[in-house]
Every structure is written in structure tokens, then in C-alpha cells.
Amino acid sequence: MLIKGLKYIPPCQSRFSRQSIDAIVNEQYTTLRPNIQGCLDDHRMQLIEPREKEGFPSLKRMLYELQSKKLPRKLRIRARRERKVVQSILKILHNRPDIIIRRTDKSKVFYIGNATVFTEKASKYMLETEAYREISNEHCILSENHHLVISLLGSLLKNGAINQEQYRQISPSKNRSELAHLHFIPKPHKPDTPLRPIVAAIHAPATQLSKFLNDLLAPVFLRVARETTFINGIDLVRILEKYVIDKQLKPTTLFVSFDVENLYTMIPRQGALIALIEFLERYLPNKRIGTFSINDIVRMARLVLDTNVFVYENKYFRQIRGGAMGSAFTQTLANIYMFEWEQDLLQIQQANKEIYGRYIDDVFMTTNVPFAQIKDILERANKKDPNIRISYCIQSKIDFLDVTVTNDNGHLTTSIFHKSATEPYILPYTSDHPRHVYNNIPYAALLRAARICSNVDDFEMERVRIDLSLLLNEYPPSFISKHFIRFFEMNNATSVLNGLNTEAYHALHQKLLHQPTRREKQMQANGEDINPIPDVLKKKKPWDPNVMYAKYNYESGPRSAFQHKFRTWWKTHFGHEASSVEHVHIKFAVKTNRTLEDAFVNKRPPRHMLLRKPTNVLPPPESTRNTT
Structure with a gap:
């Protein structure tokens, strides 16, 4: 099972x-x-x-x-x-x-391990990062956090930054509010299976504020850093193929990848807020996003960080360093902090017409300088900020995100990277999901393979792998065949299915690789505006009376x-x-069991722990004060 x-x-x-x-x-x-x-x-x-x-x-x-x-x-x-x-x-x-069961990081399979060993690893992580402080006294921190959020929102409403509708959407529910709780998930794709901390805060007082702040800032960051940000592995393949067209790939070209250790946890809180202020002052032409001043944004950011209190192992903690994994705003704040850190590397790469791109805490680069020189550059980068520690790899063949990139004597190949310690997952055909869920699984898998694999042989190997995975998950052979044929017919590439035609596959690869996704179309539309209004500030479309939603299980x-x-x-x-x-159109909103x-997976503490109300001995947060 x-x-x-x-x-x-x-x-x-x-x-x-x-x-x-x-x-x-x-x-x-x-x-x-x-x-x-x-x-x-x-x-x-x-x-x-x-x-x-x-x-x-x-x-x-x-x-x-x-x-x-x-x-x-x-x-x-x-x-x-x-x-x-x-x-x-x-x-x-x-x-x-003594047995613990958890979901694994970056996959949809179970991890079963020794509970004592797991707890020891978690304790070691908390000790080494020094990011958490135990709370020992017993005041009403849940109510205090609730009050802080309501007070800040009231201030923003009064100065016209938000309207009544936004106030209602972001305000926490007094009846449903509860403290967050911390749990850890294992990373089996890394040596010794380290743990990743996750703060589950779905009903915490500042959760909706964190989401709103992320929706406000993420589009701004992506617009500024789009050229050096990888959205996914497909994005990487596009940039690499342009690198080849520009005749930058040489037989001696090396690829570099590095990841930042514990980025979300290790960024300094005050340093991150300073980086946020400098970023906004530099890249907001009017020093505003819609109705929000930089001061408004920083007050919200500080409040989200200051109210990060959670339950773990029947104790209460406050996060005093970095941001919570699980908080929507944390990723954007980490991205902005890293954007400042990476500028020296970025300038070196741009001066040499090399690639530099980052996906959160993972970075990919190309280089044509000697091995010793690029190693020295990376070592200097590693010493730039005591909070940013990187581990790097320099090779002619490298794995990054879900792509294996190879320089074969000046010839680029890209293929899908399957991590040896991470099990591939396809939803079993017997799972109690609506049937339409399964119809797109074979198509989506082939689409990903055709976009990433640069040659027809690698694509064929991936097609066989997909076929076997579907069979092992009890998909009927006739179903698989039907949807495979559908993929090739819809993309006018039946000759690839029937005879592995190299030219036809190259055309298929190029067509699908450069086919914009819905998200990319939206980004392109926003990119035409110098200072676009984020979607979260746009007026919602009025309710359509000619559409009825029928919710069912x-x-x-x-x-x-x-x-x-x-x-x-x-x-x-x-x-x-x-x-x-x-003429009313019926749309079905499906809920599953x-x-x-x-x-x-039982990681939630008893409810009485989430409603119990200690307070920290630290002075009150400054998030409701003016900061600029």
C-alpha cells in the first residue's frame, strides 16, 4: 500500500x-x-x-x-x-x-525511519542554525499576534493602502486562529538524508498577510530579475540552446552548479529587511507599488517575521533568524537577499558573456576560464557573506534541477535527470481521483520529455521509461497507447513515434521548447508595463451570474x-x-477523499497546544512602527 x-x-x-x-x-x-x-x-x-x-x-x-x-x-x-x-x-x-513516517522532500513518496534518529537530526538542526528560541512564559501570544495583525491592517486601511475588501480578506479569523507548528521532512536525495524544516501556519494570524505580501512583491522581483531567474528546467534548456547559437559553447566550456545551505533559515532578519528596502528604492520608479509605500511594505514584512511563533515537540518557539519555510513571503524575501549577494558573480558572468541563472537556492553557470580561476571566484563568493554558504560542482557534465547538461567536446546535449535516491512518482490508475485527472498524465510526461531532451534517442529512452512507469502503476495498455498517439498526432509528429525520425524530432523539440506557458504569457503582458500593478491589487472580475459552481465529493x-x-x-x-x-453554464468543483x-502522516500537535497562549520574553515587535 x-x-x-x-x-x-x-x-x-x-x-x-x-x-x-x-x-x-x-x-x-x-x-x-x-x-x-x-x-x-x-x-x-x-x-x-x-x-x-x-x-x-x-x-x-x-x-x-x-x-x-x-x-x-x-x-x-x-x-x-x-x-x-x-x-x-x-x-x-x-x-x-519508534517508527516515523513522513513525506519526502521534492517527491511524492513515503519515508519510513527511526523516530529517535529523526528527532536527533531535527534537534541538531535547530541547535546548529541557532534560528529558534524556546518560549518559556505564559502570556497570550496568539491573541497578541492577532492584535498586531489587526492593528497594522487598521493602520493601512486608515491611510488608504488597502480597502475594506482587502481588509476583510487579510484579517485573521479570531475563531479559527491558532499557532503554527514545526515539522521536518527528509531529503533522501542528499547524503545522510538531512532534514528540511517546514512551518505549517495555515491558520496563524499573519498567514493571509504573508500571502498578500508575496503576491505584491513576487511579480516585481521577477520582472527585475527575470533574465537571471530560472523558472524551471525548460527555462534552462532554452537559455543553453541560445548560448550554443551565439557560439559561446567551446570544447573546453565547463558548467558550474552550486546550492546555498539552509537559505531560508540562515538569512539575517535585519539584513534581509535592509536588502528589501534597498531593492524597493532602486527598482520602484515611484517608490510605490499601487497604493503601498515602501514604508507600508516594510511594516508588513517585519510583522510577518516577528509573529513567527510555533509549536514543536510540546514546546513553544519563536524563529529569530531567517524566515519560515512554509510562509509564502519567505521565498520572495530570500530571493531579494540573494539578488543583492549575487551581483558580483553576475557582473563577472555578464562581462564574459556567460550564463548565470538561479532557481531560489540553486545556481547554474557556464564558464570558459580555467578550472583554478573559476574555483577561486567561487571561493571568494563563499566568503562574501557569513550567512551564505555554498557547495559547488564544476564539470563538463552536470545535473541541475531536472536536467542533465553535457558538453561533449563542444556539442551540447540535454536530457531528463532522474535523481538516484528519489523515486519517480506517477499517480496510480486505481487511485480514487476523477477520471479526467489521468487523461493528461501521459501527455504531460511526454511534453516534458520532448522539451528537455535535445536528441531523439534520449527522448525515446524517456518515452519507454514513461511507458513502463504507467504500466507499473496499473494504467491499461490501451489507455497508454491512446494517449501516446494523441500526443504525437496533436503535434504533427507521428514519424517520431513510428521511426525515430531525427529531423522530425528536432522540429518537435524546438516547437514545444519555445511554446510559451500560460504563466509566461502573463509575464510577457506585464513586462510591457514599466510599473505594472500586481494581480493582487487589481479589481476582481465581477461574479458571473451565468456560471454556477456545483461542489461535490x-x-x-x-x-x-x-x-x-x-x-x-x-x-x-x-x-x-x-x-x-x-443558458447558465455549470462548472464542477470537485473535492476528493x-x-x-x-x-x-501525523505531524500536527494536539489542538490544545495550538490554542495555548505563551508569549516571548523579547520586547514587542516593531512591525507596527514606521521604519522609513
């Missing part, structure tokens, strides 16, 4: 629920009815005809029928078998506190027919010809 991975959903979970069928149906009905009623009200539809009056009772009967109808025999047997396996694993985990068996049944029900009772809602990760 564990080999099925984190995202696997065992089938038909509602059939084993402690809730009665009536309770399950009432819950579904209560979720659906408000949106339906809202749609009818928007179109001022009065329920006059008998079929219209019968609409809602008929909906409830339909839901009851789908829930109570007997499962097909094979599905019923499989559902029972998988439930027993899940229950037996849960029993083992309950009886074996997907499950295999009779309930998988919900969409078809719902459309028929709607057409029969309300959306019939000449009715005021005849619990995954194996939900079932097996």
Missing part, C-alpha cells in the same frame, strides 16, 4: 464511514443547495411550475440513490481489502512509536456518475428551454 505514494486515495471511503447514509446525503445537499439557490435568485426565477417546485426534493433523492446504490462486486472487494490494509498499517504505527462507484446525473437533473427541473437559467498521506 505504501508504494502507491502520498497522493493515492483508497476507493469508496464513504461506504465505511461512521455517518449514516442520511447524514452523508444531507451534508452533500447542504453544500450544493446555496449555490443553486443563489443562481436561481440571480436570475429572479420563481419556482412556479410543478417540475421546478419538485427540483430540490428530486436532488436529494438523486444524492440518496447515488450513495445507497450497491457497489459493483470487484470494486466492493477491492475497497474492503484496501481499507483493511490501511487499518492494519495504522495499528502498527500506533503500536510502534468524488468517489468511485455510483457516485462517479454525479456530473451526468446533475446535468440531467438541472435540465429537467430548472435549465429547461425558455427558462431564465437555460483522504489520501494515504492524510491517513499515515
Whole structure:
């Protein structure tokens, strides 16, 4: 069962629920009815005809029928078998506190290890980074943090930086607020399996403020640093192929990669805020982003950092260095700090017409200087800032992100890099996801392969690998074949499938590699404006009364027919010809059942710990004061 991975959903979970069928149906009905009623009200539809009056009772009967109808025999047997396996694993985990189970970093597979060793590694990390301070006294820090956020938002509302709608969106809910909690995830792709700290703060008072601040600043940073920022491995391949066209690749060209150790945790808090101020002053033409002054932005940033309090191992801590992994704003702040740090390296690379690009804490460079010289440059960079420590690699063949880059005597090849310690993951075909989820998996895998692999032989090897992975995850051969053919036909490249035609593959590779993604199209549109307004500040599109969202829980068996049944029900009772809602378009918002990760990975402290309210002995945060 564990080999099925984190995202696997065992089938038909509602059939084993402690809730009665009536309770399950009432819950579904209560979720659906408000949106339906809202749609009818928007179109001022009065329920006059008998079929219209019968609409809602008929909906409830339909839901009851789908829930109570007997499962097909094979599905019923499989559902029972998988439930027993899940229950037996849960029993083992309950009886074996020495076993710890976690998701792994950068993959969707499980890690099972010794709980004592895991805890020792976590304690060592906290000790060595000196980023966390235990809180020992007992004042109401949760309420204090809540008050600090509300006070700052009130100040921003008063000075016109935010409006009433934004105030409501960013304000924390007093009833739902709770402290964050810290957990660690293992990185098996690195020696000795180090740990990465994650602060889970979904209901922490400053979480929505952190997200808002990230949405405000991230587009600005990306616009400024786009030429030296890698979005993904495909971005790297594009830049490398241009490097070849520009005749910069020589037989002696070397590739360099390095990563920054514990970037999010190790950046100095005050230094990061200074870097943020300098960045904004340098790159904001009007010293504002929309309605926000630099002072407003820095006050928000300081508050997000100052309110980072969490629970770990039944104790309370405050992060006093860096930012929290898991906080939306932390990545943008780290990017801005690194942007300042990397300027010396960037100038060297630009002077030599070499590549320099960064993906958060991973950097890729090309060089045509002697090995000793580039090593000396990197060593000097490593001593520039005591908070930034890098480990580097200099070779003619190198792995970066998900790409293997090779200089074969002046000839560039790129292919997909598979980390030896990281298991590849494809969602098993038997997982209880809606069927449309699976339709795009083969296409997306082939699309990625065609974009990254520079020659047809590497692409063919990757195609075979995808084929085998799909088969091992119980995808029917006919399904695989159908979607493989669909990929090649849609891209006019059947000769690649049938005969590995080199010229045809090169054309396919170039076409797909340079095909802009939706995100890139948006970035290009924003790039035309010198000082564009981030999406988070733009007025939301008004509610479209001609679109109705139907929320429902997907499950295999009779309930998988919900969409078809719902459309028929709607057409029969309300959306019939000449009715005021005849042209309403139905969109389905699908919710799925619990995954194996939900079932097996228990990292959340008891709720009473998250609601208990200590305070730090440190002086009150300065985030509500003016800083510039």
C-alpha cells in the first residue's frame, strides 16, 4: 500500500464511514443547495411550475440513490481489502512509536525511519542554525499576534493602502486562529538524508498577510530579475540552446552548479529587511507599488517575521533568524537577499558573456576560464557573506534541477535527470481521483520529455521509461497507447513515434521548447508595463451570474456518475428551454477523499497546544512602527 505514494486515495471511503447514509446525503445537499439557490435568485426565477417546485426534493433523492446504490462486486472487494490494509498499517504505527513516517522532500513518496534518529537530526538542526528560541512564559501570544495583525491592517486601511475588501480578506479569523507548528521532512536525495524544516501556519494570524505580501512583491522581483531567474528546467534548456547559437559553447566550456545551505533559515532578519528596502528604492520608479509605500511594505514584512511563533515537540518557539519555510513571503524575501549577494558573480558572468541563472537556492553557470580561476571566484563568493554558504560542482557534465547538461567536446546535449535516491512518482490508475485527472498524465510526461531532451534517442529512452512507469502503476495498455498517439498526432509528429525520425524530432523539440506557458504569457503582458500593478491589487472580475459552481465529493462507484446525473437533473427541473437559467453554464468543483498521506502522516500537535497562549520574553515587535 505504501508504494502507491502520498497522493493515492483508497476507493469508496464513504461506504465505511461512521455517518449514516442520511447524514452523508444531507451534508452533500447542504453544500450544493446555496449555490443553486443563489443562481436561481440571480436570475429572479420563481419556482412556479410543478417540475421546478419538485427540483430540490428530486436532488436529494438523486444524492440518496447515488450513495445507497450497491457497489459493483470487484470494486466492493477491492475497497474492503484496501481499507483493511490501511487499518492494519495504522495499528502498527500506533503500536510502534519508534517508527516515523513522513513525506519526502521534492517527491511524492513515503519515508519510513527511526523516530529517535529523526528527532536527533531535527534537534541538531535547530541547535546548529541557532534560528529558534524556546518560549518559556505564559502570556497570550496568539491573541497578541492577532492584535498586531489587526492593528497594522487598521493602520493601512486608515491611510488608504488597502480597502475594506482587502481588509476583510487579510484579517485573521479570531475563531479559527491558532499557532503554527514545526515539522521536518527528509531529503533522501542528499547524503545522510538531512532534514528540511517546514512551518505549517495555515491558520496563524499573519498567514493571509504573508500571502498578500508575496503576491505584491513576487511579480516585481521577477520582472527585475527575470533574465537571471530560472523558472524551471525548460527555462534552462532554452537559455543553453541560445548560448550554443551565439557560439559561446567551446570544447573546453565547463558548467558550474552550486546550492546555498539552509537559505531560508540562515538569512539575517535585519539584513534581509535592509536588502528589501534597498531593492524597493532602486527598482520602484515611484517608490510605490499601487497604493503601498515602501514604508507600508516594510511594516508588513517585519510583522510577518516577528509573529513567527510555533509549536514543536510540546514546546513553544519563536524563529529569530531567517524566515519560515512554509510562509509564502519567505521565498520572495530570500530571493531579494540573494539578488543583492549575487551581483558580483553576475557582473563577472555578464562581462564574459556567460550564463548565470538561479532557481531560489540553486545556481547554474557556464564558464570558459580555467578550472583554478573559476574555483577561486567561487571561493571568494563563499566568503562574501557569513550567512551564505555554498557547495559547488564544476564539470563538463552536470545535473541541475531536472536536467542533465553535457558538453561533449563542444556539442551540447540535454536530457531528463532522474535523481538516484528519489523515486519517480506517477499517480496510480486505481487511485480514487476523477477520471479526467489521468487523461493528461501521459501527455504531460511526454511534453516534458520532448522539451528537455535535445536528441531523439534520449527522448525515446524517456518515452519507454514513461511507458513502463504507467504500466507499473496499473494504467491499461490501451489507455497508454491512446494517449501516446494523441500526443504525437496533436503535434504533427507521428514519424517520431513510428521511426525515430531525427529531423522530425528536432522540429518537435524546438516547437514545444519555445511554446510559451500560460504563466509566461502573463509575464510577457506585464513586462510591457514599466510599473505594472500586481494581480493582487487589481479589481476582481465581477461574479458571473451565468456560471454556477456545483461542489461535490468524488468517489468511485455510483457516485462517479454525479456530473451526468446533475446535468440531467438541472435540465429537467430548472435549465429547461425558455427558462431564465437555460443558458447558465455549470462548472464542477470537485473535492476528493483522504489520501494515504492524510491517513499515515501525523505531524500536527494536539489542538490544545495550538490554542495555548505563551508569549516571548523579547520586547514587542516593531512591525507596527514606521521604519522609513
